[in-house]
Amino acid sequence: MRLLDPRQCRTWSRLRKVHILPGKPFASYRRCRADLSQPRSNPDMDPGSEKKESLLNKKPIRQPLQNALLRLEALADKPFGPKGNPLRQMGTISFYLFWLVSISGIYVYVLFDTHVPNAYQSVQAMTEQWWLAGIMRSIHRYASDGMVLAAVFHLLREFLFDRYRDARWFTWFTGVPILWFLLFSGISGYWMVWDELAQYVAIASMEWLDWLGIFGEPIANNFLTRGSLTDRFFTLMLFMHIFAPLFLLAIMWIHVLRMNHAKINPPKGLALGVLAMLVVLSLVYPATSQAPADLGIAPATVRLDWFYMAFYPVFEEYGAGPLWIAVTVVSVFIMAMPWIPRIKLPRAAVVDLEKCNGCTRCFIDCPFGAVQMQARTDARPFEQEAVVDISLCTACGICVGACPTSTPFRHSEDLTTGIDLPDFPLKAMKARTVKAMEVLDAEATPDEPRVVVYGCIHGADLSPVEGPGVKGVTLSCISMLPPSFLDFALSKNASDGVLIASCRSCDCYNRLGDRWMDERLDGVRDPYLRRRVPRDRLFVSYVGRTDVDELRRDLDEFREKLKALPAAALAEEEAR
Amino acid sequence: MIDLTATYHGIPVFYIVPILFFGPILIWMLYMMGIKHIIYLPGEVIAKRKREREEREQLMDERRKKMGQTEKVRKRETKYTAMSWVGQGLFYALFALPIYLWSADPAYRLTNDGEAQIKLSLSKPGDHKTLCVKMSREELRKLPPQKRGKQKCGRERWPVYIEFYMDGELLYAKSIKPSGVASDGPSLFYQKFQVPAGTHKISVRMRETGREEGFDSQIEETVNLKATQVLAVDYHTEESRFILR
Ligand code: HEM
Ligand code: SF4
Ligand code: SF4
Numbered sequence: 007m008r009l010l011d012p013r014q015c016r017t018w019s020r021l022r023k024v025h026i027l028p029g030k031p032f033a034s035y036r037r038c039r040a041d042l043s044q045p046r047s048n049p050d051m052d053p054g055s056e057k058k059e060s061l062l063n064k065k066p067i068r069q070p071l072q073n074a075l076l077r078l079e080a081l082a083d084k085p086f087g088p089k090g091n092p093l094r095q096m097g098t099i100s101f102y103l104f105w106l107v108s109i110s111g112i113y114v115y116v117l118f119d120t121h122v123p124n125a126y127q128s129v130q131a132m133t134e135q136w137w138l139a140g141i142m143r144s145i146h147r148y149a150s151d152g153m154v155l156a157a158v159f160h161l162l163r164e165f166l167f168d169r170y171r172d173a174r175w176f177t178w179f180t181g182v183p184i185l186w187f188l189l190f191s192g193i194s195g196y197w198m199v200w201d202e203l204a205q206y207v208a209i210a211s212m213e214w215l216d217w218l219g220i221f222g223e224p225i226a227n228n229f230l231t232r233g234s235l236t237d238r239f240f241t242l243m244l245f246m247h248i249f250a251p252l253f254l255l256a257i258m259w260i261h262v263l264r265m266n267h268a269k270i271n272p273p274k275g276l277a278l279g280v281l282a283m284l285v286v287l288s289l290v291y292p293a294t295s296q297a298p299a300d301l302g303i304a305p306a307t308v309r310l311d312w313f314y315m316a317f318y319p320v321f322e323e324y325g326a327g328p329l330w331i332a333v334t335v336v337s338v339f340i341m342a343m344p345w346i347p348r349i350k351l352p353r354a355a356v357v358d359l360e361k362c363n364g365c366t367r368c369f370i371d372c373p374f375g376a377v378q379m380q381a382r383t384d385a386r387p388f389e390q391e392a393v394v395d396i397s398l399c400t401a402c403g404i405c406v407g408a409c410p411t412s413t414p415f416r417h418s419e420d421l422t423t424g425i426d427l428p429d430f431p432l433k434a435m436k437a438r439t440v441k442a443m444e445v446l447d448a449e450a451t452p453d454e455p456r457v458v459v460y461g462c463i464h465g466a467d468l469s470p471v472e473g474p475g476v477k478g479v480t481l482s483c484i485s486m487l488p489p490s491f492l493d494f495a496l497s498k499n500a501s502d503g504v505l506i507a508s509c510r511s512c513d514c515y516n517r518l519g520d521r522w523m524d525e526r527l528d529g530v531r532d533p534y535l536r537r538r539v540p541r542d543r544l545f546v547s548y549v550g551r552t553d554v555d556e557l558r559r560d561l562d563e564f565r566e567k568l569k570a571l572p573a574a575a576l577a578e579e580e581a582r
Numbered sequence: 583m584i585d586l587t588a589t590y591h592g593i594p595v596f597y598i599v600p601i602l603f604f605g606p607i608l609i610w611m612l613y614m615m616g617i618k619h620i621i622y623l624p625g626e627v628i629a630k631r632k633r634e635r636e637e638r639e640q641l642m643d644e645r646r647k648k649m650g651q652t653e654k655v656r657k658r659e660t661k662y663t664a665m666s667w668v669g670q671g672l673f674y675a676l677f678a679l680p681i682y683l684w685s686a687d688p689a690y691r692l693t694n695d696g697e698a699q700i701k702l703s704l705s706k707p708g709d710h711k712t713l714c715v716k717m718s719r720e721e722l723r724k725l726p727p728q729k730r731g732k733q734k735c736g737r738e739r740w741p742v743y744i745e746f747y748m749d750g751e752l753l754y755a756k757s758i759k760p761s762g763v764a765s766d767g768p769s770l771f772y773q774k775f776q777v778p779a780g781t782h783k784i785s786v787r788m789r790e791t792g793r794e795e796g797f798d799s800q801i802e803e804t805v806n807l808k809a810t811q812v813l814a815v816d817y818h819t820e821e822s823r824f825i826l827r
Binding site: 082084085086087088089090092147148151152155206213216219222223224226227230231248249252255256259279280282283286287290291293294301302303304305306307308309310311312313318319322529530534 | 604607608611642645660662665666667668669670672673674675677678680681682684685686687688689690691692693694695697698699701703705761767770771772774809810811812814816827
């Protein structure tokens with residue numbers, strides 16, 4: 007019986023099928039299956055090569071920043087716990103803030119009066135009811151500000167951790183229109199207050215748009231004199247303010263569409279915390295209006311909301327043309343970033359129909375939606391088969407760990423699996439495990455426990471903790487490891503324990519690796535770890551790239567624990 | 583265009599139209615996001631889903647029980663202490679701080695003290711470049727009947743040339759091309775000027791007939807501008823004159 011519902015993955019494939027979204031439609035998936043003619047593209051990103059250094063470690067600017075962020079996140083791990091760490095949840099927090107802005111927006115819309123002479127007063131009245139409408143108004147404003155803050159942090163984080171190139175380009179690319187619509191939504195919101203700030207921002211925005219010369223009559227003329235602004239135009243402005251967030255939501259949806267099991271809601275504790283923060287901020291520092299608008303007067307100073315209006319001083323200093331150029335250049339540059347330079351990933355996963363039985367596990371577990379199921383194309387008596395879209399595959403290997411046919415308990419000659427990475431196949435994973443076990447056996451001293459450590463190229467480097475009694479095997483993702491390997495590593499009596507160096511919770515470079523590994527160990531996700539594997543000889547350590555010391559501590563603790571265990575396996579063998 | 587400010591049975595139209603327009607889009611999006619699985623399911627499917635879910639949960643429970651020992655594998659989960667609440671509070675404060683600092687501050691100075699603003703705005707069609715000519719009979723016969731007017735007019739217009747003086751000093755002069763692909767639209771113009779407050783003699787002159795010298799229309803007036811006041815100088819096409827407001 008299947009544990010998870012593959013229906014979850016369908017929307018995306020259906021949209022692809024009808025060509026609404028980029029990517030290849032179903033029919034041509036098959037051609038991706040065997041693409042082995044290409045040379046190995048990047049030995050640096052490949053755990054199969056003996057090189058310890060991953061591509062990421064060679065970034066002279068990015069790496070120190072990455073380290074700093076990792077340290078900051080470790081600091082936040084302490085009070086929040088790794089699963090509730092807000093610094094790793096900025097995408098979900100942005101989503102959540104969007105809902106808060108929407109709900110408070112509907113509330114203030116009901117109280118809002120769209121007649122130009124009354125608008126200001128209707129907003130002012132909300133602030134006067136400080137205990138409800140006032141809080142709603144403040145939340146509407148501050149959650150919007152928070153969204154900019156969270157989205158920019160999220161953007162920087164994806165950049166620093168290099169999660170935006172190759173198969174991920176689409177998500178990055180669609181992030182840029184998100185920024186545009188986010189800014190436009192906020193700016194148009196400030197028009198509604200119809201105070202001095204609204205007046206300035208509306209006129210400046212219209213002048214900026216007029217520079218394009220596509221509107222016929224300059225729209226800034228709607229604000230020429232007292233009485234120029236009609237209710238009709240003001241209602242149009244309100245429409246824009248409702249329009250923009252709806253478009254924003256649509257793009258946010260497209261943004262995460264391509265991902266499998268995209269996480270869009272923050273954990274409950276975090277959601278409550280953010281809400282509490284906004285309420286407190288709203289009470290301590292309620293959002294207020296500036297002086298009422300008067301088109302006969304040009305205010306000498308305005309108090310800008312810098313999250314949304316940092317561009318206006320640029321407009322004032324340099325004019326509309328340069329600002330248009332700057333916006334275009336910056337947008338195009340950010341959109342082009344996934345290709346400057348391209349990242350070279352190892353080759354995509356390959357399905358072997360001889361082995362694949364169409365169980366859908368790889369399809370469900372692939373974090374990037376790169377696996378699809380289609381009708382069987384060979385004579386074997388199964389309904390479906392897996393196919394990989396090379397344009398979506400990041401060669402993370404999670405599918406290898408998910409496939410029920412990935413098991414080391416077979417002769418090495420025919421060690422193939424339903425789905426495999428050409429550049430770091432199951433065979434190599436077994437070979438390195440066996441080698442580690444051999445080395446351990448050769449170097450072992452009787453009273454020191456022997457431990458195999460499985461790690462990941464994106465996580466803590468294993469070489470500093472290696473030594474007599476400790477040998478590391480680095481994979482492309484911790485979830486590339488089929489649980490049967492844990493069984494294997496312990497059953498041959500060549501090691502006393504296995505330490506799994508997973509990444510920090512919710513921090514998997516491949517999005518879902520830590521989660522899948524946890525669930526497989528807990529027995530709630532296929533393929534799960536067999537019962538016969540002694541759990542006290544396993545240890546999971548959640549360590550990031552900068553956590554080598556913590557890994558060492560965990561390892562020492564684990565080995566102490568192992569020493570105390572009766573050498574059950576050994577005793578059995580001696581008895582024989 | 584619909585009059586959005588009208589009311590329908592006492593409900594303002596601008597409340598209804600967005601709902602009518604965006605409502606379906608929103609519902610479609612929610613539907614695509616998976617709401618359909620909740621709303622449109624026949625009873626037996628819901629029952630089947632429920633059964634499946636229960637089976638699944640039961641299976642997981644059984645498995646968890648069988649495994650039994652997993653907690654040994656992992657380090658302990660986070661324990662929340664008083665210190666962690668304080669720590670969380672600090673992080674939330676760190677998030678709120680920039681919002682507190684920059685959502686309405688620091689103020690931005692747009693103009694210097696004691697300045698007024700003059701907005702010069704224009705939407706004025708220049709004269710046609712070619713005069714209309716009477717068409718001959720032959721020419722008329724070649725045209726389809728509905729197009730047979732008496733005259734043939736060139737559509738292209740002259741640019742509008744404008745000069746703006748303050749206290750006798752030329753502040754601005756520009757020749758504004760007609761809008762439209764065929765250069766047949768009005769010349770459009772909008773420009774702001776910051777001027778010191780006080781009494782000024784302002785004059786605007788315009789030529790729209792393509793002549794080289796002299797002006798077709800002008801205004802000269804003395805105004806007293808207060809600081810931050812906005813003076814709009816606008817051309818009224820119907821009345822064929824400039825208006826200061
Ligand atoms: C309001 C704004 C935004 C929201 C709500 C949002 C939300 C999200 C969410 C929910 C995810 C999925 C996380 C996961 O499940 O792994 C995600 C991923 C991502 N976002 Fe955003 N995002 C926003 C803005 C941006 C911007 C501006 C960019 C960059 C230009 C960006 C780039 C990315 C990238 C590259 C990923 C993919 C990470 C991966 O594949 O591992 N996002 N975003
Ligand atoms: S290697 Fe990773 S991205 Fe590629 S198909 Fe397998 S799970 Fe998906
Ligand atoms: S997990 Fe393996 S057997 Fe199952 S569908 Fe994927 S490739 Fe085939």
